[in-house]
Amino acid sequence: MRKELLQLKRDRLTFAMIVGIPVMQILLFGYAINTDVRNLASAVADQANSHLSRQFIADLGQTQVLDLQYVVDTPQEIEALLKAGEISIGIHIPPDFDRRVIDDRRAAAHLMVDAVDPRVLSVANQLRSMPLSFDATISPPARAGAFEVRPYFNPERRSAVFIIPGLIGIILTLTMMLFTAVAVVREREHGNLELLINTPVSTTQLMIGKVVPYIAIGIVQLTLIIAVGRLLFNVPIRGSILDLYLAASVFVAANLALGLFVSTVVKTQFQAIQITFFILLPSILISGFVFPFDGMPRVVQYLGEVLPTTHFIRLTRGIMLRDAPLGDMSQELLALGVFALVAMTAATIRFSKRLD
Amino acid sequence: MSVEANLAIKARGLTKRFGNLTAVDHLDLDVPSSIIYGFLGPNGSGKTTAIRMLCGLLTPSEGGATVLGLDVPENAKTLKPQIGYMTQRFSLYGDLTVQENLEFIADIYSYNRAGRTERIEELVEQYDLQDQRNQFAGTMSGGQRQRLALACAVLNKPRLLLLDEPTSAVDPKSRRDFWAKLFALADAGTTILVSTHYMDEAERCHRLAILDHGRKVADGSPAELQAATNMSIIEVLANDTQAVQIELGKLAEVASITQLGIRLRVLIPDTISNPLPLVDRVLATASLEAKAALVSASLEDVFVAATLENTTIEQAA
Numbered sequence: 001m002r003k004e005l006l007q008l009k010r011d012r013l014t015f016a017m018i019v020g021i022p023v024m025q026i027l028l029f030g031y032a033i034n035t036d037v038r039n040l041a042s043a044v045a046d047q048a049n050s051h052l053s054r055q056f057i058a059d060l061g062q063t064q065v066l067d068l069q070y071v072v073d074t075p076q077e078i079e080a081l082l083k084a085g086e087i088s089i090g091i092h093i094p095p096d097f098d099r100r101v102i103d104d105r106r107a108a109a110h111l112m113v114d115a116v117d118p119r120v121l122s123v124a125n126q127l128r129s130m131p132l133s134f135d136a137t138i139s140p141p142a143r144a145g146a147f148e149v150r151p152y153f154n155p156e157r158r159s160a161v162f163i164i165p166g167l168i169g170i171i172l173t174l175t176m177m178l179f180t181a182v183a184v185v186r187e188r189e190h191g192n193l194e195l196l197i198n199t200p201v202s203t204t205q206l207m208i209g210k211v212v213p214y215i216a217i218g219i220v221q222l223t224l225i226i227a228v229g230r231l232l233f234n235v236p237i238r239g240s241i242l243d244l245y246l247a248a249s250v251f252v253a254a255n256l257a258l259g260l261f262v263s264t265v266v267k268t269q270f271q272a273i274q275i276t277f278f279i280l281l282p283s284i285l286i287s288g289f290v291f292p293f294d295g296m297p298r299v300v301q302y303l304g305e306v307l308p309t310t311h312f313i314r315l316t317r318g319i320m321l322r323d324a325p326l327g328d329m330s331q332e333l334l335a336l337g338v339f340a341l342v343a344m345t346a347a348t349i350r351f352s353k354r355l356d
Numbered sequence: 357m358s359v360e361a362n363l364a365i366k367a368r369g370l371t372k373r374f375g376n377l378t379a380v381d382h383l384d385l386d387v388p389s390s391i392i393y394g395f396l397g398p399n400g401s402g403k404t405t406a407i408r409m410l411c412g413l414l415t416p417s418e419g420g421a422t423v424l425g426l427d428v429p430e431n432a433k434t435l436k437p438q439i440g441y442m443t444q445r446f447s448l449y450g451d452l453t454v455q456e457n458l459e460f461i462a463d464i465y466s467y468n469r470a471g472r473t474e475r476i477e478e479l480v481e482q483y484d485l486q487d488q489r490n491q492f493a494g495t496m497s498g499g500q501r502q503r504l505a506l507a508c509a510v511l512n513k514p515r516l517l518l519l520d521e522p523t524s525a526v527d528p529k530s531r532r533d534f535w536a537k538l539f540a541l542a543d544a545g546t547t548i549l550v551s552t553h554y555m556d557e558a559e560r561c562h563r564l565a566i567l568d569h570g571r572k573v574a575d576g577s578p579a580e581l582q583a584a585t586n587m588s589i590i591e592v593l594a595n596d597t598q599a600v601q602i603e604l605g606k607l608a609e610v611a612s613i614t615q616l617g618i619r620l621r622v623l624i625p626d627t628i629s630n631p632l633p634l635v636d637r638v639l640a641t642a643s644l645e646a647k648a649a650l651v652s653a654s655l656e657d658v659f660v661a662a663t664l665e666n667t668t669i670e671q672a673a
Contacts, residue, residue: 190447190449190450191443191445191446191447192447192448192449193447194413194443194445194447195441195443195447195448195508196464197413198411198413198436198439198441199436199461199464199465200433200436200437200464200465200466201464
């Protein structure tokens, strides 16, 4: 037992993990699990532009459930924003809003909701019952159901539709990172590396040689997941399958590069696996895979933006569910590309062709 | 051509420190071309570190070396295609077959397509690997692995071979075959630097350097080294070797005693003029039945003497 403790003490990384993992878990779970979703990115198209409608929009803002980021002119623009994944909820106020408010038979406004995440839809449904409290001078009949909710993309509220596109990201993160994280350390442990670096092969060649075959494996995995998702769970692919593969290739490259970098830092395969899980955990929790990204505190969101999985999940949901063209989400793709490049460069620099 | 130009390796003041430990300490080395040069030294004497510096794997803390006319580690890139390196541990891929390993190495050296197949055929035959061709390297015996590793190291026809304890996991028969291959390579013009801690291997080298605690304590041909030792060697034949060893150990003049079966090899510095009577007197006083005789130094004696000296210097410092 003493020996076990001694060895643990020597292995500084494992020691850090003992402290780091529980702290990180508590922080992540504490901040990420947030059942009352707030600050959902939203847009408003106020076609009435009346005193009443402006008052109404101000009231909505007060609820803190919505974060009004865009003001547009038409519901079509809202749809475009929804499709691009810029917003989760759009509010359309028709030109005859003032009359609709006092008309029981017609909805006063429309809530256009990205229903991919069932939780966002339920938030929208809660908003529906928000009492309209206008100023006393007009005092319309207080009534519930002033909104009509229009769910987009996943009207049946099936969770498989929500989960599977994100799951592609999680599975690829785990498998791809593990492949390369172990790759260099294994050769180091087996002594192959000493031989390799003594040959004329260059570091860049070595790194590319380690990444390229696994991109192909990643693509095979992607095909497998979407095939199963399609056949068993009827998950749609509404957008271009080519876009999906393109996005996945960049994402896989980013993960492989990250794994490669990990591999140049750690000393043993065991450490490589530990680090992989250390990165996988936030990839599951704060990437928007299970918990709505908008609901998390700002700091955690920034952290999430650093993870490639966050961007990839936005891409897969966009392409598969919302038929979003890749061009509309170019910054996500760019983020992945930049990540891959930075990680690859870091790995190449870290991996010196010398032993000291 | 000058003597300088004929040196495959020339090192001056080559030093490597790891924290407080000085693994290689101001090593000067002159290795002529086309010979087998030995590094003889106990574990931890800096053999591996020295070799790694010579092929550019490690950056010297001090000093430098010229290998095949190229400065290391600055020109390591140009040097690498010209050297073959065999690591202490088997460093090929255990989950690849012999053929696949050879192909992989050929690819790495960008061996031209046409010549590749031919060269691999040649090597498989030369190194007697026909029967193992499709066997996984991981399942082969020590001797077979050694042959494969050597075949890989010479695949690119290097001018210099660096072998780091190549035969430490190999039976005597395989070792003999292995050395036969090395001699053939040296005859063909390859310079070979080989590290070892086996005396019989050191004896086969054309020249060798004895390393101890990172320092070169002696160098020359095995014969030169044996002739130049500064110890008198007395061989004592005795039945009760233990008792003799204890009695002689009490003598201040005795530098070292090594037991070989019923024989004891006693090393006494040659500054003592009449070592044999000295030993005889001790044996007589203790009334021990033993026969002592002055003999010539073996390489092992040279090694023991050389590594002893270093220790005493260190203690004095």
